[in-house]
Amino acid sequence: MPRPRTVSDEAVLDGVLALAHRVGPAKLTLAAAAREVGLSPATLIQRYGTKHELLLAADRRGVELWVTPVEEAEHPSPLDRVVEGLVGAVDPDMTPEEIANSVAMLQLDLVEPDFHAETLRGARRLRAALERHLQAASIAGELRDGTDVRALAKLVETTYHGAMIGWALHREGSLAAWMREQLEAVLSASRAPSQ
Template identity: 30%
Template sequence: MPRPKTLPDRDVLEAALKIIHGGGPEALTFASLAKACGLSAATLVQRFGSKEDLKRAALLHAWDKLDGETARLATALPKTPAGAVRLLVGLSGNYGGIEAYAEGLLVLREDLRDPVLRARGAAWKAVLTGALDDCFADIPSAPSDVGLMMASVWQGALLWWGFDPKVDVAAFVEESLDRFVAALALSEPATAA
């Protein structure tokens, strides 16, 4: 089968992400991507420059997808604590099984090393925690930083699930976040008699 002459960047970057998630960031080379997408390695070098630029472009594409999914869920779900739980459970579906989650941690390492990718993570944190805060806006007793607290519980739940992945990740996350929301109600200060 002849090589395609053109392929949109989106499709090339999707192929690059599959390589990264399948074998870690070091598995992404121009040769491996050429084999996966059908373009020549020379064409890919012309398009992306260096291996580091290619990796960054693929990971920025992943951030674009996460931003889109976060916005979609934040818009579609009710602005309630239950909606906040559903938003984070919905985002948890992106992690898949334990092997995919473990490979995702290697990708996170790349995000933390690169200042451009780190900035995307910080921007996503602001959007996500703002969306979560909105879900508690009608609850006067909610802490002012409830969105950050809930996102932190979510990330912790994912990590603890990773050590003992006996149940579905979404079920584990949902149970953990439901307990967090219930604990918020228990922590209200007692009124003086």
């Protein structure tokens, strides 16, 4: 009978993600990851195999943490669901240095096929959730007549990604406040006149 796990997979992967954001994926070692989560390197190897597989599992976890707040956003206003979901998808305590290291993780997502497949899956889920909320906003009369919901979803998604970098460059206020401001600015052009 296998021994019970003292540290859940979610806790391990959250710790590895936090470490990757602090030091970058290139500097992350199995020994450092083990110290971060309170396990031995041998236990991490037993669970995940290699550093590559551990980072891939952490990347999958990161995709869930990124997409789920948008998919599950609850607010009476569908447009507010878009904003609140995307603001909820960012770590409010993230530093500019951690964003730089998350960009290093993004390099893996863009170059390594296994990582890209996971991130693309998440990006498609994110866009689909945005389209659902925006379609609901259109039906509720929150958007101008004739608004192209698919095009607006792409623009909102692009704004989200750009806002992360913009905040890391300008460092004005909190990341959450900066994200909210950028999203509201993009959506304001498409809001129905009474909104």
